[in-house]
Amino acid sequence: MEPKIVAPNDTIVALASGPGLAAVAVIRVSGPGTRDALEALCGGLPPPRHAALRDIGLRDAKLDRGLVLWFPAPASFTGEDMAELQLHGSRAVIRAVLDALLALPGMRLAEPGEFARRAFENGKLDLTEVEGLADLVNAETEAQRRQALAQSEGSLRQLYEGWRAELLGAQALVEAGLDFADEGDVAIDVSVKAGAIAESLRESIARHLADHRGERLRDGFRIVIAGPPNAGKSSLLNALAKRDVAIVSEEAGTTRDVIEVHLDLGGIPVILVDTAGIREARGRVEAEGVSRALARVEDADLVLWLVDATAPVWESPPDIDARRRAAMSDVETQICIVNKIDAARVQGGPSRIEISAKTGEGIDRLVAALQARAAGLAEASAASPPMTRARHRTELEAAQAALLRFGDPALSPELKAEELRIAAHHLGRLTGRIDVEEVLGAIFAEFCIGK
Ligand SMILES: Nc1nc2c(ncn2[C@@H]2O[C@H](COP(=O)(O)OP(=O)(O)OP(=O)(O)O)[C@@H](O)[C@H]2O)c(=O)[nH]1
Numbered sequence: 001m002e003p004k005i006v007a008p009n010d011t012i013v014a015l016a017s018g019p020g021l022a023a024v025a026v027i028r029v030s031g032p033g034t035r036d037a038l039e040a041l042c043g044g045l046p047p048p049r050h051a052a053l054r055d056i057g058l059r060d061a062k063l064d065r066g067l068v069l070w071f072p073a074p075a076s077f078t079g080e081d082m083a084e085l086q087l088h089g090s091r092a093v094i095r096a097v098l099d100a101l102l103a104l105p106g107m108r109l110a111e112p113g114e115f116a117r118r119a120f121e122n123g124k125l126d127l128t129e130v131e132g133l134a135d136l137v138n139a140e141t142e143a144q145r146r147q148a149l150a151q152s153e154g155s156l157r158q159l160y161e162g163w164r165a166e167l168l169g170a171q172a173l174v175e176a177g178l179d180f181a182d183e184g185d186v187a188i189d190v191s192v193k194a195g196a197i198a199e200s201l202r203e204s205i206a207r208h209l210a211d212h213r214g215e216r217l218r219d220g221f222r223i224v225i226a227g228p229p230n231a232g233k234s235s236l237l238n239a240l241a242k243r244d245v246a247i248v249s250e251e252a253g254t255t256r257d258v259i260e261v262h263l264d265l266g267g268i269p270v271i272l273v274d275t276a277g278i279r280e281a282r283g284r285v286e287a288e289g290v291s292r293a294l295a296r297v298e299d300a301d302l303v304l305w306l307v308d309a310t311a312p313v314w315e316s317p318p319d320i321d322a323r324r325r326a327a328m329s330d331v332e333t334q335i336c337i338v339n340k341i342d343a344a345r346v347q348g349g350p351s352r353i354e355i356s357a358k359t360g361e362g363i364d365r366l367v368a369a370l371q372a373r374a375a376g377l378a379e380a381s382a383a384s385p386p387m388t389r390a391r392h393r394t395e396l397e398a399a400q401a402a403l404l405r406f407g408d409p410a411l412s413p414e415l416k417a418e419e420l421r422i423a424a425h426h427l428g429r430l431t432g433r434i435d436v437e438e439v440l441g442a443i444f445a446e447f448c449i450g451k
């Protein structure tokens with residue numbers, strides 16, 4: 001990235017570790033006043049990038065003793081002069097040291113995400129790396145950690161910058177073709193070359209857009225439990241969550257709302273959803289419940305269709321137009337489950353799993369099947385870095401639309417060059433090379449520690 005050096009006058013300070021008691025707390029300082037702050041409170045500058053044990057406080061008022069790290073610009077996280085103080089993690093120590101720092105001229109508390117923002121503005125990180133870092137700070141499962149770490153280290157930046165460079169190359173070719181319009185052969189040659197680049201990019205972007213795994217891994221893989229009333233859906237939710245989340249009763253039509261539980265399934269984040277039993281509803285409230293259940297089934301990554309072994313007929317799942325799921329057709333999207341096998345003898349079937357939510361029989365097998373599916377999801381996304389956010393999808397769709405218009409043979413070379421410029425513009429917005437001011441606030445707010 002081309003570094004845009006910004007030199008705000010104020011120096012920012014913040015507690016970088018979470019609030020609450022801890023053995024050690026970390027306070028970070030960034031900006032031009034960092035050097036003076038270390039001189040005032042830590043007895044001078046330690047050697048750069050080496051931890052030094054120091055008394056911290058004013059000469060006549062020692063506040064704590066801790067490790068001090070000094071990172072002179074530009075080799076720091078933000079690109080500015082920076083320091084880190086590792087203190088004892090009590091509220092009293094943190095308060096006293098923050099107050100002492102804030103009493104220095106030009107020092108103020110950082111806004112949420114302001115360290116990352118300065119790193120971005122100084123060209124230390126591109127926007128996808130900032131997003132990866134925010135995801136890493138917020139990661140809850142192993143697969144989320146892996147994906148966020150790769151993104152924070154530039155996996156998506158490299159991909160998108162590579163595409164943008166190819167687009168700019170194709171644009172240069174088309175523009176060169178305009179200059180050689182009189183020399184027919186040369187003009188045709190460059191236009192064929194540019195066309196080939198654009199076509200191959202269009203295919204790469206289409207493949208990337210069809211891959212929803214990164215977004216699922218970031219937000220949670222949605223598993224919806226659905227089936228006729230009284231099949232034991234809420235009992236299964238409770239068994240999988242290992243706690244009493246949903247009301248269970250022998251009355252058909254107990255669950256009317258949608259109930260969500262967040263689970264870590266072998267490192268994969270899962271949103272497990274319990275729904276109202278699907279039947280001809282009796283009354284307005286139940287009808288609303290059934291319509292919500294159907295909407296969740298439509299939107300699910302995986303449906304667990306549950307039937308009751310003791311029921312005379314086993315209902316089939318509703319025939320739903322799962323448009324979005326069709327995009328992930330390489331992953332199986334439904335598992336049929338027969339529940340209450342403790343109460344009725346059932347004939348084993350090849351494509352279903354038999355369980356008892358009551359005794360726990362078969363639950364291990366179901367969990368193993370869900371884990372295998374979830375692991376497949378995480379593995380596939382390790383091959384090439386997938387997009388992780390709606391923001392990426394929006395920009396890539398706009399780039400793709402421009403590339404499609406570029407492919408129109410009736411388009412003049414001038415307009416073709418313009419379409420390539422538009423596509424490159426959207427890729428530039430992905431990495432934050434091009435004006436993205438309106439999205440920055442929301443991204444940097446994700447760094448709110450301890451929210
Ligand atoms: N014998 C037996 N009973 C079960 C089992 N699972 C659930 N039940 C019972 O079946 C009844 C219905 O269970 P729920 O979990 O409320 O069923 P549901 O599918 O959520 O029902 P609705 O919310 O009304 O659609 C309750 O009386 C449960 O105790 C099971 O594995 N074996």
Ligand SMILES: [Mg+2]
Pocket residue numbers: 233234235246247248254255275276277
């Ligand atoms: Mg229920």
